[in-house]
Amino acid sequence: MYLNAFHTRLSHLHLISFFLGVIATVCPFANAAERVTLKNGFELDCVRREIIGDKVRLYFAGEGTASTGDAGYLEVPADSVVRVETVADLPESAVTVKMPQQAAITAAPTKEEMHQMLAQAGAQRNIDEDLLASVVRAESGGQVRAVSRAGARGLMQLMPGTASAMGVDDAFRPDQNIAAGTAYLDSLLTRYHNNVALALAAYNAGPGAVDKYHGVPPYRETREYVARVIREFNRRKQTAASLTQAK
Numbered sequence: 001m002y003l004n005a006f007h008t009r010l011s012h013l014h015l016i017s018f019f020l021g022v023i024a025t026v027c028p029f030a031n032a033a034e035r036v037t038l039k040n041g042f043e044l045d046c047v048r049r050e051i052i053g054d055k056v057r058l059y060f061a062g063e064g065t066a067s068t069g070d071a072g073y074l075e076v077p078a079d080s081v082v083r084v085e086t087v088a089d090l091p092e093s094a095v096t097v098k099m100p101q102q103a104a105i106t107a108a109p110t111k112e113e114m115h116q117m118l119a120q121a122g123a124q125r126n127i128d129e130d131l132l133a134s135v136v137r138a139e140s141g142g143q144v145r146a147v148s149r150a151g152a153r154g155l156m157q158l159m160p161g162t163a164s165a166m167g168v169d170d171a172f173r174p175d176q177n178i179a180a181g182t183a184y185l186d187s188l189l190t191r192y193h194n195n196v197a198l199a200l201a202a203y204n205a206g207p208g209a210v211d212k213y214h215g216v217p218p219y220r221e222t223r224e225y226v227a228r229v230i231r232e233f234n235r236r237k238q239t240a241a242s243l244t245q246a247k
Contacts, residue, residue, distance in 0.1 A: 036076075037083040054078050108144045109174050117175055121182035127189070130240075131196070132156075132182060134232040135203070138225060145172050156181030200226045 033047055036058060046058040056078050109117065115129075118136070122129040139157040140146035152159050154177035163171045166180035185203055192198035192210070201209070201216040204225045209217040216226060 033086075035085045036081055037085075051078070056081060114142070114174070117178050121178050124179075125182050125186040127182060127186060128233075130236040131229075131233050132178070132185075134229045134236065135181070135185065135200075136178075137232055138229045144174055153177075154181075156185075158184075196230070197226050200229050 034049065036046060036049075036056075048059045050057040050059075054077060056076055058076065114136075118129045118132045121127070122132050136142055136155050139152075140155045142155065144155060145153075146155070146157065147153050148157055150159070153163070153171035155174055156177055158166075158168065158171050158177055158181055160171075162184060163177075163180060166183060168176045168180045171177055185199060188199040188202045188207065189196070191207060192202065197216055198210055201222050205217050205219055205222040209219070209222070216223060
């Protein structure tokens, strides 16, 4: 019901999102890295690139960008690249992604501050704010300093490798955590052609597991997670619709 409307809303994601796609022409860098600046303000230091039609795949050294470490690259639209600079040789641990500066939020956000952060992140990525709120509820229960048994941190439970690659200085800062978590979810939605269930499954279990099983993995935790997020998303939409009708 409401999920169908959300699928329609997500159809424009490719305009501003990170893409994860198919390998084409390889353009390796032997000893130097390149700093790529995007229209949205992100600066990414990559160790090599691949040009794939109208997209560019940027490879990072170290842990990669996926929460499970099975992906070490991001794809961006070619027209989102505004500048490419060659930088001095970098050790693997020095390759990073720098996020635009944001106002620091050190304390637990109020309900209104949380709403503003989710709305801003959603607007930047064309992702429904209610979906992001549903992910926050399922991942961390809204606890800023939540840490999972696997080491995921913060509101949307970023693994250290993902947080580092996305330029997060402090995973317990809600603004940085939500911005990076939304960007990562955005890349998964694009990778799985806006299939919300697959994107959520990949956020929980990693894209490697989704690719291996060609669908939602047969893990009880992951299946319950996907159902829980979608159920919360629909609940929020139903509540909003009821409030609108009551006016």
